[in-house]
């Protein structure tokens with residue numbers, strides 16, 4: 001019988017999310033069967049140990065009996081149990097320097113590492129992630145910041161609500177001014193943003209209309225790859241080609257700067273992809289964006305005035321439009337930026353439920369049946385402490 005362990009999150013600041021909720025555990029134990037679940041006790045997890053106990057899991061500090069260990073964030077080196085199979089977000093696949101020591105420790109301890117971020121469908125689409133609730137929370141915070149700046153409406157904090165259902169109830173009676181919002185991206189984050197747009201009764205309009213006219217009700221435009229990028233020479237957009245060679249493309253976002261009050265950024269971005277606009281664009285007299293919820297959240301990335309992460313407690317900072325330097329929020333000369341890297345932690349129970357649903361549907365059933373799945377194979381960075389062929393490019397990073 002396979003034993004699954006849910007480890008306590010110990011990366012600092014501590015994370016309140018978890019890979020499986022008590023309801024998921026109950027379902028696995030009673031409906032699927034063929035497994036035991038051990039829960040390492042935790043005070044920061046969003047579900048209480050007793051809820052897991054009631055669901056039939058075993059609460060214990062001894063995880064050495066487990067075959068598969070599930071976490072969320074990077075596992076502290078000292079806590080890694082030799083020769084185990086771990087699933088978590090290791091943030092090592094790009095050779096991230098801050099996790100090189102973790103990589104070395106996993107190699108020394110003969111660990112098998114399946115990274116959630118590398119679990120992909122055949123066509124390269126990510127299978128599991130927390131993006132949807134990042135989009136939900138980020139969009140709420142963007143609207144909240146705009147409300148605070150303009151004093152035209154007021155929204156509370158997400159984390160003060162017990163869960164998503166309670167958050168939605170706070171939107172009852174909300175009346176927004178005639179604002180124009182741009183939403184970018186087409187993945188989970190973008191879907192979360194669109195959910196909030198719909199719940200707040202913001203109407204979708206087409207790009208041409210958005211750029212050409214004003215509206216006497218709040219509207220949003222949804223810009224995906226083909227709306228945002230064009231090949232520099234061919235003047236076309238092809239998704240696969242753009243993903244492979246984004247440096248050959250230019251960005252079409254600039255005209256939206258003059259017609260947008262709030263920008264909700266949910267695109268995928270890396271250094272080769274052109275930015276949405278340049279820092280100098282903010283100096284233009286017709287630059288109208290007042291609030292940017294940069295949910296993508298890369299410092300100096302697709303949003304040049306993302307000057308680093310803010311915190312859940314203090315999520316908004318201002319950026320002076322002339323100097324691109326940080327200011328207090330809500331100044332007339334600044335644009336407000338909401339850039340928080342752990343947005344789903346504001347709704348940890350819902351985010352965990354969403355994550356666990358996908359984990360069970362696409363991953364755990366294969367693991368439980370002990371069937372080898374090509375999807376899990378492709379997400380295995382280390383097997384028994386050795387880099388797998390697919391991740392051979394990390395050879396120098398892994399060497400020590």
Ligand SMILES: NC(=O)c1ccc[n+]([C@@H]2O[C@H](COP(=O)([O-])OP(=O)(O)OC[C@H]3O[C@@H](n4cnc5c(N)ncnc54)[C@H](O)[C@@H]3O)[C@@H](O)[C@H]2O)c1
Nearest residue numbers: 126131134186187188189243268295296297340341342343
């Ligand atoms: N601030 C936060 O708390 C938080 C939380 C989750 C995700 N994020 C970030 O938000 C961004 C979007 O996340 P998501 O969950 O929507 O991702 P996703 O994987 O669900 O979707 C990404 C989208 O980008 C496209 N894409 C994938 N690979 C690409 C490539 N190489 N080049 C161009 N486009 C590509 C995909 O087609 C997909 O439509 C990511 O940068 C992610 O790191 C932030």
